[in-house]
Amino acid sequence: MPFIPHSESDIRKMLATIGVDNIEALFDEIPANLRMGKLSGVPEGLIEQDIARLMMERAEADGRPLCFMGAGSYDHHIPAAVWEITTRGEFYSAYTPYQAEASQGTLQLIYEFQTMMAQLTGLDVSNASLYDGASGLAEAILMAVRANRKSKSHRILMPVTVHPDYRRTANTIVKNQNIELLEVPYSPEGGHILTDSLKAYEGEDIAALVIQHPNFFGILEDVDLLTDWAHQQGALVIAVANPIAMALLKPPGAWGESGADIACGEGQPLGVPMMGGGPYFGFMCCKKDYVRQMPGRIVGRTLDRDGRVGYTLTLQAREQHIRRSKATSNICTNQGLLVTAATIHMALLGAEGLKRVAQACHANTRKLVAALTASDCVETIFNRPYFHEAALRISLPLDNVLRPLHAQNILPGYALAKDYPELGDALLVCATELRSDADIDTFAGHLGRVIEKQTAAGRPVKPKMA
Amino acid sequence: MLIFEHSHSGRRAQAQAPQSNADVSDIPEDFLRAMPPGLPQVSELQVVRHYTRLSQKNFSIDTQFYPLGSCTMKYNPRACNTLAMLPGFLARHPLAPVSMGQGFLACLYELQEMLKEVTGMKAVTLTPAAGAQGEFTGVAMIRAYHDANGDTARNEILVPDAAHGTNPATAVMCGYKVHEIPTDRQGDVDMEALRIAVGPQTAGIMLTNPSTLGVFERRIKEIADLIHEAGGLLYYDGANLNAILGKVRPGDMGFDVIHMNLHKTFSTPHGGGGPGAGPVGVSKRLEPFMPLPIVGYDGNEYDWITEDVRPQSIGRLSAFMGNAGVLMRAYIYGRMLGREGMHRVADFATLNANYLMARLTEAGFDVAFPGRRATHEFIITLKRQDKELGITAMDFAKRLLDYNFHAPTTYFPLLVPECLLIEPTETETKEELDAFVEAMIKIKQEAENSPELLKEAPHTQPVRRLDEVRAAKQLDLTWSA
Numbered sequence: 001m002p003f004i005p006h007s008e009s010d011i012r013k014m015l016a017t018i019g020v021d022n023i024e025a026l027f028d029e030i031p032a033n034l035r036m037g038k039l040s041g042v043p044e045g046l047i048e049q050d051i052a053r054l055m056m057e058r059a060e061a062d063g064r065p066l067c068f069m070g071a072g073s074y075d076h077h078i079p080a081a082v083w084e085i086t087t088r089g090e091f092y093s094a095y096t097p098y099q100a101e102a103s104q105g106t107l108q109l110i111y112e113f114q115t116m117m118a119q120l121t122g123l124d125v126s127n128a129s130l131y132d133g134a135s136g137l138a139e140a141i142l143m144a145v146r147a148n149r150k151s152k153s154h155r156i157l158m159p160v161t162v163h164p165d166y167r168r169t170a171n172t173i174v175k176n177q178n179i180e181l182l183e184v185p186y187s188p189e190g191g192h193i194l195t196d197s198l199k200a201y202e203g204e205d206i207a208a209l210v211i212q213h214p215n216f217f218g219i220l221e222d223v224d225l226l227t228d229w230a231h232q233q234g235a236l237v238i239a240v241a242n243p244i245a246m247a248l249l250k251p252p253g254a255w256g257e258s259g260a261d262i263a264c265g266e267g268q269p270l271g272v273p274m275m276g277g278g279p280y281f282g283f284m285c286c287k288k289d290y291v292r293q294m295p296g297r298i299v300g301r302t303l304d305r306d307g308r309v310g311y312t313l314t315l316q317a318r319e320q321h322i323r324r325s326k327a328t329s330n331i332c333t334n335q336g337l338l339v340t341a342a343t344i345h346m347a348l349l350g351a352e353g354l355k356r357v358a359q360a361c362h363a364n365t366r367k368l369v370a371a372l373t374a375s376d377c378v379e380t381i382f383n384r385p386y387f388h389e390a391a392l393r394i395s396l397p398l399d400n401v402l403r404p405l406h407a408q409n410i411l412p413g414y415a416l417a418k419d420y421p422e423l424g425d426a427l428l429v430c431a432t433e434l435r436s437d438a439d440i441d442t443f444a445g446h447l448g449r450v451i452e453k454q455t456a457a458g459r460p461v462k463p464k465m466a
Numbered sequence: 467m468l469i470f471e472h473s474h475s476g477r478r479a480q481a482q483a484p485q486s487n488a489d490v491s492d493i494p495e496d497f498l499r500a501m502p503p504g505l506p507q508v509s510e511l512q513v514v515r516h517y518t519r520l521s522q523k524n525f526s527i528d529t530q531f532y533p534l535g536s537c538t539m540k541y542n543p544r545a546c547n548t549l550a551m552l553p554g555f556l557a558r559h560p561l562a563p564v565s566m567g568q569g570f571l572a573c574l575y576e577l578q579e580m581l582k583e584v585t586g587m588k589a590v591t592l593t594p595a596a597g598a599q600g601e602f603t604g605v606a607m608i609r610a611y612h613d614a615n616g617d618t619a620r621n622e623i624l625v626p627d628a629a630h631g632t633n634p635a636t637a638v639m640c641g642y643k644v645h646e647i648p649t650d651r652q653g654d655v656d657m658e659a660l661r662i663a664v665g666p667q668t669a670g671i672m673l674t675n676p677s678t679l680g681v682f683e684r685r686i687k688e689i690a691d692l693i694h695e696a697g698g699l700l701y702y703d704g705a706n707l708n709a710i711l712g713k714v715r716p717g718d719m720g721f722d723v724i725h726m727n728l729h730k731t732f733s734t735p736h737g738g739g740g741p742g743a744g745p746v747g748v749s750k751r752l753e754p755f756m757p758l759p760i761v762g763y764d765g766n767e768y769d770w771i772t773e774d775v776r777p778q779s780i781g782r783l784s785a786f787m788g789n790a791g792v793l794m795r796a797y798i799y800g801r802m803l804g805r806e807g808m809h810r811v812a813d814f815a816t817l818n819a820n821y822l823m824a825r826l827t828e829a830g831f832d833v834a835f836p837g838r839r840a841t842h843e844f845i846i847t848l849k850r851q852d853k854e855l856g857i858t859a860m861d862f863a864k865r866l867l868d869y870n871f872h873a874p875t876t877y878f879p880l881l882v883p884e885c886l887l888i889e890p891t892e893t894e895t896k897e898e899l900d901a902f903v904e905a906m907i908k909i910k911q912e913a914e915n916s917p918e919l920l921k922e923a924p925h926t927q928p929v930r931r932l933d934e935v936r937a938a939k940q941l942d943l944t945w946s947a
């Protein structure tokens with residue numbers, strides 16, 4: 001019996017203590033007509049060596065491609081120590097730290113995490129995580145609607161430069177509360193928010209403006225201008241930020257005259273493997289005036305009865321287990337173990353390490369763009385500065401280009417046409433600090449050969465625009 | 467000491483970042499950060515030692531018996547972690563083409579199938595990130611279903627008063643009003659109150675069965691019929707699935723939509739507060755509204771099911787595929803248990819709970835619902851000790867820490883005064899349970915003879931009882947030098 005330690009004699013003694021003849025008798029309160037038959041659809045159990053063989057075969061088959069894809073999940077170096085420590089049983093197999101005295105390890109770690117995230121975003125306070133970046137944005141929108149007491153509207157300005165799946169997720173989660181997400185278009189030249197299009201909302205009641213920076217195209221937004229504009233309108237500013245970029249770029253707390261009000265985003269770049277999409281964690285920071293509107297767990301430092309410093313969950317009157325239907329969110333279990341990894345990761349890299357990673361990502365992406373656009377069939381789409389992603393247009397049907405690259409075990413980037421059909425055969429590429437010059441040459445070389453083959457085969461090539 | 471207090475200007479873990487500063491001079495000055503963030507400046511060894519020591523200040527399943535009711539703190543098999551973290555899986559980009567992830571997708575698809583089978587539901591989506599997001603998914607689907615039928619006057623969700631806090635919070639997030647239903651003396655839903663509450667305004671009911679009171683809701687069929695006749699739907703909170711795995715299926719009880727907490731029943735780690743996974747199963751009528759993505763299989767290739775196939779979907783719940791790595795761990799666990807192992811989970815979780823309940827009753831503790839079978843958990847009430855000795859559930863819980871046992875869940879469910887909700891799980895030995903009973907007996911004696919031992923507990927932990935009022939009033943949420 002896997003993972004069940006009972007011997008025959010244990011079972012006999014236990015049943016005698018209870019006063020029943022067999023285990024089956026313990027289920028006598030379940031109406032007999034509801035009892036199920038055999039689980040014929042579940043396979044027979046496997047011992048560890050057999051499941052190990054199966055999983056190794058499957059993992060092997062998935063191939064570990066050379067990754068130039070970003071779009072919300074990034075291939076960064078993770079120090080060996082991060083997951084060695086994170087998977088220690090004392091972190092891995094503990095529950096949410098409700099019994100504070102027996103959970104000081106997790107609690108102190110979260111307090112350190114909150115400090116690091118506040119430092120990184122330039123804001124006052126942080127919570128202990130949300131599910132992921134996208135659902136975190138949904139929570140930030142709900143929070144902004146509660147926190148903006150000047151606004152009576154449930155209207156949020158949501159630029160199209162925000163990650164498309166973040167916009168979809170936010171819509172799923174906020175629509176039942178009659179919150180409206182109003183799209184703001186982007187500049188076809190710059191790939192950034194078209195400030196002119198905001199004019200239409202001047203003088204209107206808007207609860208918040210969302211700014212993703214760097215945006216989904218990797219482009220840097222005019223964050224100072226946008227933040228000040230929103231504040232003049234009485235709207236709050238929700239920043240969607242990349243934690244690596246914040247080590248190099250002006251953080252949300254320093255945007256404009258008074259800074260963004262809430263910063264949220266995907267914590268994955270901080271020590272979390274790509275892992276097919278999760279588990280990651282959403283982070284959320286805000287100005288201290290809004291802390292009572294925050295969703296999720298928050299840890300505070302306090303004293304014990306002997307006057308010793310200790311840590312505990314605090315402001316729990318916001319949460320579902322106390323406030324039930326009046327809670328700020330229904331979130332309970334969050335992403336604790338990923339916070340553990342991220343805290344260790346940030347401690348190991350420090351401000352200088354994270355900045356070097358950010359610099360290397362930017363420089364490598366520039367090299368990549370230069371190498372790819374050396375082909376006559378590839379050009380950059382936008383003319384503004386970018387961080388570590390860039391949108392490229394390819395003058396060949398994109399599918400015909402991508403498939404042969406996949407066959408070479410290269411992940412060339414994210415095809416933008418599904419969400420931005422107006423961009424045509426467009427690819428969003430990314431080169432993190434892990435991509436070497438040789439990796440970039442490999443990609444560019446294969447792309448060159450694919451293009452050559454296609455053009456030689458007489459495929460129409462659209463001329464490069466001036 | 468905090469990691470920040472180990473910091474020393476100019477020190478860093480040199481091996482963990484590029485050796486030089488790459489050129490970023492093309493980024494205009496205006497965009498750059500003026501002041502570096504105040505992160506610690508420490509060596510690799512300092513980091514390793516600091517966090518290893520912090521870990522040692524935690525209770526965990528790997529180190530202590532952890533009978534935390536409603537949380538199912540069973541052994542988290544190590545193989546599940548090791549095999550889910552094979553390099554081929556870790557390196558999978560979530561947006562990579564399916565052709566480069568057939569192994570990964572096969573695991574998720576087979577997990578979907580396994581969960582369908584054990585719950586008796588028509589279809590399963592794996593994307594919800596935890597129980598509460600599963601609840602959101604379910605109630606949002608209930609709403610989408612009524613809306614699709616033009617049935618828009620239903621504005622209320624019924625929730626028993628014993629329900630977990632996430633249930634009412636979820637109903638409100640989905641735009642519903644919450645109507646609370648009381649519990650009867652036996653721990654079942656009060657049928658009279660329910661009959662009065664049900665009406666044309668009822669969108670549905672959220673039920674946990676076995677309930678959080680540690681008993682099986684015996685009139686579940688009657689409840690299901692009552693709600694369905696009124697045009698409402700039934701939501702099943704599957705937090706307590708461990709008690710009935712392989713015994714009875716929510717689908718057969720009449721539920722329309724359910725969530726499972728894989729971080730409970732399927733033994734994925736709690737990680738000090740997550741990540742979890744809260745897959746949702748649905749009956750046929752809710753299938754069109756399921757959130758995306760879902761893993762499909764045409765007999766040849768695994769693929770994502772998208773909006774094209776499910777235009778009525780409530781949409782996405784996260785940027786990618788929920789907590790995929792947690793799902794992989796649950797899959798591995800499910801394959802190791804296999805068909806036979808599933809119902810053994812319920813068998814031995816129930817045996818352990820009933821044994822512990824019998825022994826504690828014998829030792830003079832008051833069970834909240836005497837005469838009822840324990841499911842995988844049960845409740846002790848310390849109402850008498852509170853009245854006679856001024857000893858609360860909190861005092862008992864804190865004293866248990868001194869005996870090196872994690873405390874049971876306290877003060878939940880709210881309707882049982884001074885309660886301890888105790889869930890031993892199937893992976894504990896009889897010896898461990900006996901040792902716990904001995905500790906409970908000793909503490910009961912201490913309560914009578916030297917109550918200050920309890921009042922001032924814990925005595926052996928890194929800190930004594932903490933000043934929670936101070937924590938909330940003099941907010942200190944970040945460190946500064």
Ligand SMILES: Cc1ncc(COP(=O)(O)O)c(C=O)c1O
Pocket residue numbers: 331332333536537596597598599630632674678703705706727742744
């Ligand atoms: C009965 C019950 N319902 C719902 C939940 C919420 O699940 P989660 O914490 O995974 O969001 C829990 C667990 O905490 C629970 O015990």
